[in-house]
Amino acid sequence: MARTAVVAGGGLAGIAAAMDLADAGWKVTLLESKKHLGGMVSSFPDPAGGPDLDNGEHIAIEACTELLGLFQKLDCLGSLKRQPRLRLPFVGPDGRVAELTESAWSFLTFPFLSLGDRWRVARAIRRIGKMTDAEIAPLDNFSAADWLEDIGQTPESIARFWEYFISPALNEPANRASASLAARVLRDAMGLGPKFSRFCFFRAPLGNVFANGAAGYLANKGGEVKTLASVTKVKPGKNSVTLELAGGEALTADVCVLALPHADLAEVFPESAPPLEHSPILNAHLWYDRPVTDLEVFAMLDCRVHWVFNRSVIAGLPGPGQQLSCSISAARDWAHHPSEEIAAACDVELKRRFKGDARLVRFVVSREHRATFSARPGTAPMRPGARTRHRGLYLAGAWTDTGYPATMEGAVRSGRAAAREAGIEGR
């Protein structure tokens, strides 16, 4: 008889664990408390009846090899729009546009940094690209800003260049972010070769990308997905693990992967939940009566809103209007502001840069207060690995010890690591 595995939590970590266990011949049950799989990668109905809106813009880069591998297995790579060449336009407050590309020339002529800073940034990129894991790990005790200053970066280049990558990737500003997590993502993005830094955007609403494919994949391998199944208690036994569910049902399996957010884990299995804090992300979805810009994505220089995504271009939405999505990471300061205020602030910054007649006709602001764990210095020792002290019980989730901040790539890696450990121990 096939050995049984239960995975609790249907985000990317749980899905990746469940798929690998199913591939290895385990009979897998994937439990998810919500109606749909996907976890933090989700969308919600547009109150005006348009296509579903994403809870927040999700970006991958080509260096996210495990995430892209999972999408390939689920046959959903087509839902990504992958940049054929890196193109990152920065738009200054006066509307000036300068694009960073794969060519070193674009750095050396980047007008928003002084000539000296351009050289210093170029030198730092080369240096970070060559860093080893052994050099990166001890940096967890420092902030990314302090570390960047140590390697010759000025406050101006941190604010006008590095922050635009660190803040969205770590969901903390450089002066609050762990230097080791920053170095890890910067090394992957900038050190593996130009191809690996290209952006991948989601064309489809996030909720439609992989949830159904994952359920189908598991069913084909003899497994099943149970949604609206909320784990309330975890009981490790000698040779098995029992999960109690809301409603009174209990499920026993040979192995169990707990792929829950760490705050939910604290409710059902406190001994493994770390005291990590959270950091919020806001997203302002704005609809204009006519196109504001034909740029697909752009950074707004000297602005609290770092990146803007042109959903009309990315998703190929019909005109005559235009939908822009403003992503506000590390949004602790704005998390409780009224939506009108947030939308108006984004609108002012856009109008300052793009001087056409476009009029904001409506907006929706989405908020994820617990979007990610707070990737502060000193968090590395708090993040447990996949193994627990109980035989057959494993942990997964973007918050576990992946070496990455809370990202989709980290989530997939954590799920795969848990499945690997289960396979090794269960042999």
Ligand SMILES: Cc1cc2nc3c(=O)[nH]c(=O)nc-3n(C[C@H](O)[C@H](O)[C@H](O)COP(=O)(O)OP(=O)(O)OC[C@H]3O[C@@H](n4cnc5c(N)ncnc54)[C@H](O)[C@@H]3O)c2cc1C
């Ligand atoms: C707005 C926003 C923007 C982001 N942007 C990016 C980005 O651009 N690039 C990037 O790489 N990452 C981004 N992230 C981070 C990324 O989405 C997450 O790190 C990743 O999806 C987390 O996956 P996970 O499986 O670890 O956890 P989750 O996705 O949180 O999955 C955990 C699942 O467990 C379920 N669950 C909870 N309690 C129970 C229970 N008791 N019983 C059963 N199930 C339960 C939850 O419902 C959830 O489905 C963003 C996140 C947000 C919120």
